[in-house]
Amino acid sequence: MLKTFKLGGVHPPENKFSAGKKIEQLPIPKTVTIPIGQHIGAPAQIIVKRGDEVKVGQVIAKAGGFVSANIHSSVSGKVKKLDETVDGSGYRRPSVVIDVEGDEWLDTIDKSDTFDKEIKLSAEEITKKVMENGIVGLGGATFPTHVKLSVPAGKNVSYLIINAVECEPYLTADHQLMLEKGDEIFLGTQLLMKALGVTEAIIGIENNKPDAISHLENLAKKYSGIKIQGLKVKYPQGGEKQLIKALINREVPSGGLPLDVGCVVQNVGTAFAVYEAVQKNKPLLERVVSVTGKSVKTPINLMVRIGTATSELVEAAGGLPEDSGKVVSGGPMMGKAMADLTTPIAKGSSGVLIFRNEEAGREKIHPCIRCANCVSVCPMGLEPYLLMTLTEKHDYDRVESERALDCIECGSCSYTCPSTRPLLDYIRLGKSTVSKIIRSRKQ
Amino acid sequence: MSDTVLFTIITLSAIGIIAAVILYFLAQKFKVYEDPKIDEVDEALPSANCGGCGFPGCRNFAEACVKTDDLDSLFCPVGGNDCMSEVATILGKVVAEKTPQVAVLRCNGSPKHRERVNTYDGAENCTIAHNLYGGYTDCSYGCLGMGECVDSCNFEAMYMDKETDLPVIIQEMCTACGACIEACPKDLLELRNKGKKDRRIFVSCMNEDKGGVAKKACDVACIGCSKCFKACKFDSIEMKNNRAYIDFEKCVLCRACVKVCPTEAIHEINFPLRKPKPAVEKPASTAEVKDVNLVAEAKKNTENAKVETKVEKEDTNKQDENKNNETK
Numbered sequence: 001m002l003k004t005f006k007l008g009g010v011h012p013p014e015n016k017f018s019a020g021k022k023i024e025q026l027p028i029p030k031t032v033t034i035p036i037g038q039h040i041g042a043p044a045q046i047i048v049k050r051g052d053e054v055k056v057g058q059v060i061a062k063a064g065g066f067v068s069a070n071i072h073s074s075v076s077g078k079v080k081k082l083d084e085t086v087d088g089s090g091y092r093r094p095s096v097v098i099d100v101e102g103d104e105w106l107d108t109i110d111k112s113d114t115f116d117k118e119i120k121l122s123a124e125e126i127t128k129k130v131m132e133n134g135i136v137g138l139g140g141a142t143f144p145t146h147v148k149l150s151v152p153a154g155k156n157v158s159y160l161i162i163n164a165v166e167c168e169p170y171l172t173a174d175h176q177l178m179l180e181k182g183d184e185i186f187l188g189t190q191l192l193m194k195a196l197g198v199t200e201a202i203i204g205i206e207n208n209k210p211d212a213i214s215h216l217e218n219l220a221k222k223y224s225g226i227k228i229q230g231l232k233v234k235y236p237q238g239g240e241k242q243l244i245k246a247l248i249n250r251e252v253p254s255g256g257l258p259l260d261v262g263c264v265v266q267n268v269g270t271a272f273a274v275y276e277a278v279q280k281n282k283p284l285l286e287r288v289v290s291v292t293g294k295s296v297k298t299p300i301n302l303m304v305r306i307g308t309a310t311s312e313l314v315e316a317a318g319g320l321p322e323d324s325g326k327v328v329s330g331g332p333m334m335g336k337a338m339a340d341l342t343t344p345i346a347k348g349s350s351g352v353l354i355f356r357n358e359e360a361g362r363e364k365i366h367p368c369i370r371c372a373n374c375v376s377v378c379p380m381g382l383e384p385y386l387l388m389t390l391t392e393k394h395d396y397d398r399v400e401s402e403r404a405l406d407c408i409e410c411g412s413c414s415y416t417c418p419s420t421r422p423l424l425d426y427i428r429l430g431k432s433t434v435s436k437i438i439r440s441r442k443q
Numbered sequence: 444m445s446d447t448v449l450f451t452i453i454t455l456s457a458i459g460i461i462a463a464v465i466l467y468f469l470a471q472k473f474k475v476y477e478d479p480k481i482d483e484v485d486e487a488l489p490s491a492n493c494g495g496c497g498f499p500g501c502r503n504f505a506e507a508c509v510k511t512d513d514l515d516s517l518f519c520p521v522g523g524n525d526c527m528s529e530v531a532t533i534l535g536k537v538v539a540e541k542t543p544q545v546a547v548l549r550c551n552g553s554p555k556h557r558e559r560v561n562t563y564d565g566a567e568n569c570t571i572a573h574n575l576y577g578g579y580t581d582c583s584y585g586c587l588g589m590g591e592c593v594d595s596c597n598f599e600a601m602y603m604d605k606e607t608d609l610p611v612i613i614q615e616m617c618t619a620c621g622a623c624i625e626a627c628p629k630d631l632l633e634l635r636n637k638g639k640k641d642r643r644i645f646v647s648c649m650n651e652d653k654g655g656v657a658k659k660a661c662d663v664a665c666i667g668c669s670k671c672f673k674a675c676k677f678d679s680i681e682m683k684n685n686r687a688y689i690d691f692e693k694c695v696l697c698r699a700c701v702k703v704c705p706t707e708a709i710h711e712i713n714f715p716l717r718k719p720k721p722a723v724e725k726p727a728s729t730a731e732v733k734d735v736n737l738v739a740e741a742k743k744n745t746e747n748a749k750v751e752t753k754v755e756k757e758d759t760n761k762q763d764e765n766k767n768n769e770t771k
Contacts (some may be wrong), residue, residue: 084575089575089576089577090577090578090581091576091585092604092652092656321488337576339561340561422565424569425566426571429571
């Protein structure tokens with residue numbers, strides 16, 4: 001039986017144009033720009049100098065704390081410069097620019113394609129490997145994975161949940177990965193289970209990927225303790241809290257973590273990266289990215305080295321269509337428009353989505369008609385119209401008491417609003433101001 | 444009939460009188476003493492309730508004035524020195540005169556100087572735009588042009604100039620309450636001393652990028668070349684994070700720095716026009732050079748597969764338009 005979460009949610013058109021397209025390896029670019037802030041937490045500290053020779057997989061920036069991740073060179077060559085380059089949002093961030101020469105890998109990395117089935121390492125060693133190899137959550141939030149694996153004393157984990165929902169329209173990176181790397185994903189899941197010390201894992205997949213569900217169900221017979229659960233198609237099912245509610249009917253308390261209800265949620269892409277990190281000792285230096293859009297000539301799924309410019313991916317998909325109006329990094333619901341096509345692909349980029357001109361622009365904002373559509377679709381049970389008004393009026397005490405900080409920024413409210421009001425934009429503003437106020441209160 | 448009317452009047456009057464007596468004694472018992480001077484001070488204040496003094500309203504400021512021993516630490520920017528001396532005489536205290544201040548905008552990135560590289564059509568709010576992206580030009584430090592400062596101004600001292608897309612401060616109306624300074628997410632507004640004869644000199648740029656990057660993004664950016672720093676004989680210029688800052692307390696308004704700035708990032712306000720010297724021709728010639736640079740840059744940019752949220756073709760049209768504007 002298909003499951004889903006109860007509160008709110010929307011059904012945007014799926015538009016999965018790149019579904020069923022084999023993952024292709026994008027040729028290694030001439031230069032890569034590897035941003036240093038690719039994860040949530042402390043930025044990494046650069047340890048290479050200009051002119052240094054680096055190999056594929058070599059650490060170029062060390063984690064700047066526990067909640068941080070190592071960053072590795074995704075190519076071999078010479079460090080051209082350590083500079084500030086424009087990221088997707090138009091701000092300049094420190095990054096390492098490397099001129100590519102050949103494709104020379106570190107000897108410690110197992111480059112072969114063979115499936116390595118035997119788990120040799122202990123739980124601590126797995127977590128250590130994950131940390132060394134700079135694995136972060138590949139669903140988009142880029143939270144360092146080893147932090148999630150280090151369960152604090154006193155917390156009990158009973159379930160590992162693998163998020164294979166891919167509820168964002170257009171994106172198919174995870175879908176294709178499941179079809180092609182099923183065994184690896186299962187082994188990655190087993191490694192994560194061992195690291196966490198749990199015996200049960202559930203892989204949640206939305207019903208719009210029946211081929212992936214049946215493929216994984218067939219494979220699941222070989223692996224004990226891993227269950228596949230089909231889910232009704234509903235956005236934002238890929239949100240941690242929604243997924244936990246849908247799969248095991250537990251509710252994460254306001255301001256809490258999945259750990260509070262005995263769960264750890266990992267993305268399916270992360271499970272694959274963990275397999276490669278632990279069994280092959282391969283750092284996170286490439287990821288699957290969907291390049292898609294309504295007028296894109298050949299929507300594709302690409303295996304891309306971290307740091308490749310977005311423009312190269314767009315070229316591989318047949319070039320920028322004439323009528324493109326906006327290029328978005330990520331999915332259409334939560335992705336961010338890019339200010340510049342030279343923006344490098346980072347660990348968290350799951351897709352490059354090209355909108356046509358007529359889809360790209362926002363519509364005129366009309367007054368709120370109190371239809372409460374936003375209230376009925378909010379998966380966190382908030383009142384978006386109210387939060388927007390309160391933020392506009394700078395009444396931040398009430399923004400806080402109306403639980404603005406619980407907002408997961410899924411964008412369902414803005415999507416459904418018949419007056420096309422920028423609800424999420426204002427809620428985000430309210431959230432950031434409230435967190436600032438809370439921080440100043442603590443001091 | 445008449446009895447009923449009479450009876451009603453008598454009863455109600457009696458209730459009224461009794462209630463009045465009770466209320467009188469209760470009011471005596473629960474009376475809160477308030478210094479009558481608070482009312483007097485409140486009268487003397489401008490009643491703008493703008494919060495420029497750091498208190499929620501004029502009444503709270505008046506209370507603070509009456510309570511404090513040191514009146515110098517309090518200041519009503521709207522009323523200014525006149526108002527403060529009046530308050531001081533009411534309270535029998537002394538207050539030192541403060542230099543009047545005015546808000547200045549530290550960005551000169553009009554479309555003439557900065558090339559637009561993308562379009563933003565989200566919520567019309569500077570802070571939202573600031574949290575989302577760097578800005579519609581390559582300069583991520585400059586004005587976003589949505590006028591949150593103008594909205595925040597209680598004194599109608601600001602308006603948006605449609606041509607430059609920048610806010611303008613009307614010096615006569617500005618009370619230096621600081622509301623716009625709080626409102627600007629890019630920290631572009633600053634309170635500076637009004638100066639002798641209202642003359643001011645300041646660096647009109649907040650760009651902290653390296654010189655080349657800043658210059659490419661905006662013609663009138665501070666490129667951190669330190670020329671003004673060297674030219675200043677009064678040690679009033681500080682170089683920090685690739686940009687210059689002029690300390691208005693130390694500046695003597697000699698204008699030596701204005702002359703040497705290669706990008707015209709240092710602004711002088713309310714100075715008489717300079718006498719026509721050969722030096723005046725110089726800026727004109729640099730302006731020509733700048734135009735040539737712009738064209739060269741525009742070409743480079745088209746090569747660079749810059750993205751835009753608009754179609755490339757349209758964009759080149761736009762650049763052409765920009766060029767036309769330049770020539771106009």
